[in-house]
Amino acid sequence: MKRNRPxxxxxxxxxxxxxxxxxxxxQTVCGICGKPVDFSLKYxxxxxxxxxxxxxxxxxxxxxxxxxMQLAHWTCNRQKSDKLIDNRVxxxxxxxxxxxxxxxxxxxxxxxx
Numbered sequence: 001m002k003r004n005r006p007x008x009x010x011x012x013x014x015x016x017x018x019x020x021x022x023x024x025x026x027q028t029v030c031g032i033c034g035k036p037v038d039f040s041l042k043y044x045x046x047x048x049x050x051x052x053x054x055x056x057x058x059x060x061x062x063x064x065x066x067x068x069m070q071l072a073h074w075t076c077n078r079q080k081s082d083k084l085i086d087n088r089v090x091x092x093x094x095x096x097x098x099x100x101x102x103x104x105x106x107x108x109x110x111x112x113x
Contacts, residue, residue, distance in 0.1 A: 007053075007063035015064035020051050023071050031070030032080055046075035056082040 007016040030037050031052060041048040052072035055061030059082060062068045072080075 005057070005063070007057065010063070012062075012064035016051075016069075019064060019066040019069055022066060023051060023069055024049065027071040029071065030073045030076055032072050032076035032085065035073070037071055037073060043074060046073070048074045050074045050077050052077045052080065055084065058082040059084060 004010060006012045024039070028036055031054070037049045038047060039049055043050070050072055052070050053061045053063070054068050054070055057063050
């Protein structure tokens with residue numbers, strides 16, 4: 001089933017395309033992985049440039065606001081999908097489980113306060 005995307009075929013298309021050109025002209029680094037983006041690579045190359053919505057449209061992000069758009073590699077954007085990866089964007093406190101804690105810790109340098 002095809003989804004209607006407001007940034008691709010809706011009312012926000014014009015603003016999205018305008019802001020996409022601004023981002024392509026001013027940004028050079030992937031907002032997800034932090035590595036340089038090569039603009040000579042074209043889709044479907046995995047490292048080709050694309051636009052990522054920082055707050056995904058599916059999670060309520062604005063489809064054409066330039067503050068919600070960033071440069072990304074195509075593959076980074078695909079892996080991110082509709083996840084929120086920026087902790088400043090998440091509105092709830094992050095809860096750490098035991099699985100993300102380090103498995104080893106050097107206790108010889110630990111000094112209780």
